[in-house]
Amino acid sequence: MHYQITLAREVFCEGVGLHSGKPATVKILPAPENTGIVFIRTDLTDRPRIEAVAENVTTTLRATTISKGNIRIFTIEHLLSALHVYGVDNCYIEVNGEEPPVQDGCSAYFFAVLQKAGKKIQNKFRKExxxxxxxxxxxxxxxxxxxxxxxxxxxxxxxxxxxxxxxxxxxxxxxxxxxxxxxxxxxxxxxxxxxxxxxxxxxxxxxxxxxxxxxxxxxxxxxxxxxxxxxxxxxxxxxxxxxxxxxxxxxxxxxxxxxxxxxxxxxxxxxxxxx
Missing domain, CATH: 3.30.1700.10 (lpxc deacetylase, domain 2)
Known part of the structure; x- marks a missing residue:
């Protein structure tokens, strides 16, 4: 059995979205046990949240998109890839638009940022x-x-x-x-x-x-x-x-x-x- 993991501190990324071409910023923050990975649209007044789970996937054309009602976030796969391998069970991802930054088209930048943030072991067991x-x-x-x-x-x-x-x-x-x-x-x-x-x-x-x-x-x-x-x-x-x-x-x-x-x-x- 392994304990759940979140980040030891928050980290920040910025750039442009691969598909939108718009300036994009992301803040990845620690979250409590059993939160999972949750995206938060900070550009909207009610700061809607979308959990990163398969039933929230609505489009897969050239990228993976999750949605809640008419609120969506797309091209999440590179960031999720880095979070998966780094072993992050719980975090909040604040995005100021519909798409995280693409950085240099892979996940090396995100992975390096997560390594810089470090891990915090939490008090509940992970459900692998x-x-x-x-x-x-x-x-x-x-x-x-x-x-x-x-x-x-x-x-x-x-x-x-x-x-x-x-x-x-x-x-x-x-x-x-x-x-x-x-x-x-x-x-x-x-x-x-x-x-x-x-x-x-x-x-x-x-x-x-x-x-x-x-x-x-x-x-x-x-x-x-x-x-x-x-x-x-x-x-x-x-x-x-x-x-x-x-x-x-x-x-x-x-x-x-x-x-x-x-x-x-x-x-x-x-x-x-x-x-």
Missing amino acids: VVIDKIYRIDDGERFIIALPYDKFRISFTSLNEHPLIGTQYADFIVTEDVYAKDIAPARTIAYEKEIKHLQDMGLGLGGSLENVIVYNDAGWINKLRFNDELVRHKILDVIGDLRLTGGIVKGHFIAVKSGHQLNTELAKEIRQGGC
């Missing part, structure tokens, strides 16, 4: 999300499976028709050290031909070569951090989306071409399964 049976979410082309396992492991296969990318596979037993070195620095990705269409849809308005890896038919426009950076970022996203189970997860997750929709459906299925 332990996978004790097989779960599978499948749409005929893509799937994600959860299997019992005594650690937190993710095996991901990414299939991309572009010859520059092709098939990428990565498999990690996720620990704080592995995450900081091999997963957290992996950035989000975009195909140059898609960018205008995305922006016409109101997406990617805060994207730049500072926070997105962009490729075209000739090659990579910016320098990669890893040869397989795409699949590592996919794993980063899975870790964030699985935090929507409501706790720190233990199990082996095997995915092929999975994205936010399947990831969050799996998180919801696990919650309904009583793990």
